[in-house]
Amino acid sequence: MQATIWGCRGSLAAPGPDTVRYGGNTSCVELRLADGTLLVLDAGTGILPLGLTLADYSGPINLLLTHLHLDHIEGLGFFMPIWSAEREVHVWGPRSPLESLETRIARYLSPPLFPIHLHDLPAELTFHDVPEEPWEIAGVRIAAGPVVHPGPTVGFRIEENGASFAYVPDHEPELGGDLAQLSPDWISGLGVASGVDLLFHDSQYFEAEYETRAGWGHSSVAAAVKFAGRAGVRRLVLFHHDPLHTDSELAELEARARELWNGEGTVPELAFEGMTIEVAGGVAVGD
């Protein structure tokens, strides 16, 4: 499978001259399975340019939402396939104790926040609460595991042909205790990230910034590296960049991650728009 990043900014889109290298679009990842089947992870503003490339793609589209914070769904209304009656789009997201996924998404995709109501969109849209047990899409195994972040939130694990990829863009595992001390089954997120070939993980803050932002739902770079180490991932890509971080600050964050890395596997690197990684069993290669 192949992962391509269309947006890796967190919280708020941040276009401008200071965010050219890593990009300003909010979370969206295109995942192409071996047979060409498309999975889309999150619907931040990065989903707009992705949608423009899909004119020739006629298969069903599966959109997997980690949660419903605005930076992960704000692009949905601008995803071209949902404006075509010929398209079949399945939207998967975390269950809520109170309301259906469709009702919760409609809070945003309806007036006064959006001019068109969700049920007036022409595409054939189907909403699914993510199952508690792993399930399959196009023969590929997918698991969704709850993670520490305000409100119902999951991380995803996708496995195909012996290769595994985990996507946990918004996550504050330190809120569950000291990551160095906890036994693995008490660490939030390890259920989906354990031993994967490739992990995209939240690393929104420098350590000093985290001191004043604990409880906001995101990781420091140190926590991200520590989490990846406990999970035994082969390759860590740091995701969900703070909207106030410039390219040069993000380069510093990457350098800090490499300083903290224990030397096993591939050195951590920062996600950037346009980054493409081919995930194969035991190895993840890409630019």
Add this chain to the structure above:
Amino acid sequence: MEGRRQKNLVLILAREFASKLATATFVSDADGYLVFYNEPAEAILGQTFAQAGGMHAEEWAGQFQVEELDGSPLPLDKMPGGIALLERRPAHHTFRITGLDGVKREISVTAFPLLTRTDEFVGMVSIFWQAQQDGAS
């Protein structure tokens, strides 16, 4: 290639929450298995959690020799923690225990179930206060 089994997220947060409280707090999972009690609870229960370790509901109900204030035995299903576990509703009661240090203590306990959905029960939290210490038995 499998993901690892992870404890329920609410239980992870409940345990960490308890570890930060100055109020004695005891956390069990949905099966009644004790997963944690905090330092203030250690002072009342008479042993550190590290020493006591995890144990099943019948075991913890028996270990602490729970009794009514009049000395009659208090079964698990009448204890606040037992009610929260078995009936999945909050409960409160004042009774007496004998800590693992052999000291009898009168405690007030409020227990509540952890429900992540109306039909998903993941554990129980008991918070308690020491009302009176009777001395070594």
